[in-house]
Amino acid sequence: MKNSMHLFDPNSQDTTDLRRAFGRFATGVTVVTVQTPDGPMGMTANSFSSVSLDPALVLWSPGIASKRHDAFAGAAQFAIHILGADQQAQADHFAANGDGFDQFDWVAGPNGSPTLNGCLATFHCDTFAVHPAGDHSIILGQVTHAAFHPEKNAPALLFEQSRYGRFSPDAG
Numbered sequence: 001m002k003n004s005m006h007l008f009d010p011n012s013q014d015t016t017d018l019r020r021a022f023g024r025f026a027t028g029v030t031v032v033t034v035q036t037p038d039g040p041m042g043m044t045a046n047s048f049s050s051v052s053l054d055p056a057l058v059l060w061s062p063g064i065a066s067k068r069h070d071a072f073a074g075a076a077q078f079a080i081h082i083l084g085a086d087q088q089a090q091a092d093h094f095a096a097n098g099d100g101f102d103q104f105d106w107v108a109g110p111n112g113s114p115t116l117n118g119c120l121a122t123f124h125c126d127t128f129a130v131h132p133a134g135d136h137s138i139i140l141g142q143v144t145h146a147a148f149h150p151e152k153n154a155p156a157l158l159f160e161q162s163r164y165g166r167f168s169p170d171a172g
């Protein structure tokens with residue numbers, strides 16, 4: 001165990017070990033969407049977190065190197081979709097592309113943000129704050145509409161060590 005331990009050196013330019021350590025945190029998978037002058041835009045993101053109940057706040061973090069970053073950081077409204085294990089195609093698509101919504105079932109949501117149907121839960125948000133955070137921005141959203149679909153039985157889509165999986169509860 002001792003010999004296999006990798007220690008992150010903050011003075012090194014090599015972030016491989018840091019990324020590997022971060023990657024051991026298993027997360028759900030979301031698609032964040034905004035309406036832009038050029039049409040709907042989406043990005044797959046696992047940096048989503050719930051933050052506050054009163055007011056209802058959530059956050060996520062787009063990387064500033066992304067060509068989609070400014071559209072998200074500058075948007076007044078956005079939507080966050082929690083994906084089920086049956087929606088890996090959406091996760092793959094919106095990791096590679098910001099557009100191409102037509103191959104999915106979507107509508108304009110209550111705040112005008114593109115809204116993917118068939119997700120486990122969806123949050124429509126007003127942008128509450130955008131904070132610089134190193135090579136990412138932290139976008140806080142105030143939730144104006146939240147929806148979940150108890151009739152949808154698909155387990156949550158998960159992501160860990162660059163692999164997708166699905167949530168499986170312990171028996172009992």
Ligand SMILES: Cc1cc2nc3c(=O)[nH]c(=O)nc-3n(C[C@H](O)[C@H](O)[C@H](O)COP(=O)(O)O)c2cc1C
Binds near residue numbers: 047061064066096159
């Ligand atoms: C499961 C998963 C989670 C991701 N989470 C984030 C994230 O939280 N923030 C981010 O900036 N990019 C994240 N990405 C990468 C983006 O989806 C996208 O690939 C990246 O922004 C590509 O940059 P581009 O906009 O320049 O094409 C994630 C990718 C995957 C597959």
